Amino acid sequence: MTVVRALLQQRHNYYRWLLIVEVIALISLRPLEHAPQLVSVVYLMIGGVPVVMDSPLLPHNRLTPQLRTAVIPQKEHHHLQRVIRRRRWLQYGWFCAAGVELIWQLSLLLLPPLAVQLSVLHMLVWLALLLYELWALMSALAEEPVFSGDLVMGAAGGYLLIGFTGGIVLNSLLVLDPAAFSVAGSPHGDLPTAMAYAPHVLGAAFGSLTTLGSAVLNDESLTSVSASVGITIVGQLYVAILIAGVLGKPRQIAIVRKAAHQGHRRSAPSPRLRRKSR
Numbered sequence: 001m002t003v004v005r006a007l008l009q010q011r012h013n014y015y016r017w018l019l020i021v022e023v024i025a026l027i028s029l030r031p032l033e034h035a036p037q038l039v040s041v042v043y044l045m046i047g048g049v050p051v052v053m054d055s056p057l058l059p060h061n062r063l064t065p066q067l068r069t070a071v072i073p074q075k076e077h078h079h080l081q082r083v084i085r086r087r088r089w090l091q092y093g094w095f096c097a098a099g100v101e102l103i104w105q106l107s108l109l110l111l112p113p114l115a116v117q118l119s120v121l122h123m124l125v126w127l128a129l130l131l132y133e134l135w136a137l138m139s140a141l142a143e144e145p146v147f148s149g150d151l152v153m154g155a156a157g158g159y160l161l162i163g164f165t166g167g168i169v170l171n172s173l174l175v176l177d178p179a180a181f182s183v184a185g186s187p188h189g190d191l192p193t194a195m196a197y198a199p200h201v202l203g204a205a206f207g208s209l210t211t212l213g214s215a216v217l218n219d220e221s222l223t224s225v226s227a228s229v230g231i232t233i234v235g236q237l238y239v240a241i242l243i244a245g246v247l248g249k250p251r252q253i254a255i256v257r258k259a260a261h262q263g264h265r266r267s268a269p270s271p272r273l274r275r276k277s278r
Helices: 003-027 036-053 065-069 074-110 112-142 149-176 198-209 222-267
Strands: none
Touching (some): 003 036, 036 149, 074 112, 112 149, 112 222, 198 222
């Protein structure tokens, strides 16, 4: 097994588990209404899937000594270095997001004025992490050699990842601008509004992603309208770029093969008939 083949298998496992975790999180939205504190745990799990499944943190993801010492071509060597660098940045980003999430959640409970100041940092850190994960996922999908079920699962996981990213953005905006949301009071009296309505805000993000909208967003607020339009645009761009990358690749491969075949025909010597000597 080559290094690229081993990394490809790890990547396919990442596609599957990302989609599985996201689907379970969506199914759990209704139960999460009774325990909204766990929504932040859901975000950490989704953001941590590539850190666990597509990194050497797990023993089965580490390259064997035979692969590490094997002589690999220069092109594959550059690809391996790029993958390792991407994994390292994802690990650092996830640990940073986990620390900011913990401090933000504690400030919501203990120091609400501090939570307002931290909401911008909370949103920017999570946006940087999840959008980088989305970009890395799209780059990985573009490098897939063939169209397969794993590629479809990876594409679906990336689309759902946009919805969860939008949920984090809306959750931070709920602290910064509560008037942008149609929420009254708190269904859980002992919890802050941003924490109590986290499942509703996540559902509103997926409503914006699918262009259905949500009653949680205030249509008269420029903040909520801008956030909703931004989520919708990112979702549509993701679909358009992914379709161009996936569907355009077979055509490019066919063009290359056709050009190579024509070049081979030109370079091949024309057969000549020989007269038999008598």
